[in-house]
Amino acid sequence: EAGVAQxxxxxxxxxxxxxxxxxxxxxxxxxxxxxxxxLGQGPKLxxxxxxxxxxxxxxxxxxxxxxxxxxxxxxxLKIQPxxxxxxxxxxxxxxxxxxEQFFGxxxxxxxx
Amino acid sequence: QKEVEQNSGPLSVPEGAIASLNCTYSxxxxxxxxxxxQYSGKSPELIMSIYSNGDKEDGRFTAQLNKxxxxxxxLIRDSQPSDSATYLCALDGGYGGSQGNLIFGKxxxxxxxx
Numbered sequence: 001e002a003g004v005a006q007x008x009x010x011x012x013x014x015x016x017x018x019x020x021x022x023x024x025x026x027x028x029x030x031x032x033x034x035x036x037x038x039l040g041q042g043p044k045l046x047x048x049x050x051x052x053x054x055x056x057x058x059x060x061x062x063x064x065x066x067x068x069x070x071x072x073x074x075x076x077l078k079i080q081p082x083x084x085x086x087x088x089x090x091x092x093x094x095x096x097x098x099x100e101q102f103f104g105x106x107x108x109x110x111x112x
Numbered sequence: 113q114k115e116v117e118q119n120s121g122p123l124s125v126p127e128g129a130i131a132s133l134n135c136t137y138s139x140x141x142x143x144x145x146x147x148x149x150q151y152s153g154k155s156p157e158l159i160m161s162i163y164s165n166g167d168k169e170d171g172r173f174t175a176q177l178n179k180x181x182x183x184x185x186x187l188i189r190d191s192q193p194s195d196s197a198t199y200l201c202a203l204d205g206g207y208g209g210s211q212g213n214l215i216f217g218k219x220x221x222x223x224x225x226x
Binding site for chain 1: 154155157167216218
């Protein structure tokens with residue numbers, strides 16, 4: 001069974017630029033999550049989708065972050081404009097049963 | 113504000129010893145708890161979940177949950193150098209339809225010395 005796929009794996013941008021990350025969950029997993037992991041900390045949930053509907057986006061900085069999951073499969077997370085403090089690893093996870101989440105390899109973002 | 117507290121370590125144990133990792137949490141209502149392992153530069157990998165008070169064993173790993181004391185632990189028996197990683201404790205901070213909002217601690221770095 002293929003795992004969660006993410007791209008790109010690394011991205012370096014200047015502050016105020018925009019960036020987008022892509023995630024393809026494990027086949028059949030209805031729930032998809034985006035987490036932000038800053039160095040030395042645990043992951044923090046940004047947004048949770050159930051199929052193509054948003055379940056929880058309470059910690060998503062909506063003035064600069066957006067996410068969508070069209071057709072209930074792939075998802076994209078966008079940051080526009082990026083700030084220095086957005087430097088982190090962005091992790092996508094998916095689950096069949098909401099309690100057991102499987103993470104993709106992550107995208108390491110560096111904002112200069 | 114739900115919080116999960118872990119000692120950041122590093123915790124150093126000799127090969128073959130038992131490693132004991134501990135975690136406390138603030139929300140008395142939490143029902144589901146998880147341990148993830150994260151190697152340096154890699155993503156978290158689920159190794160144990162526990163939902164009821166008591167012990168749950170899986171191979172060399174034992175998770176222990178005490179809801180009255182709001183305490184979760186992970187024991188790793190016969191520790192191997194390959195167990196060297198950061199161990200993240202997490203709880204499900206959501207209720208009803210928003211289950212799945214995992215709240216993570218900062219992790220404990222474990223080093224197993226040959």
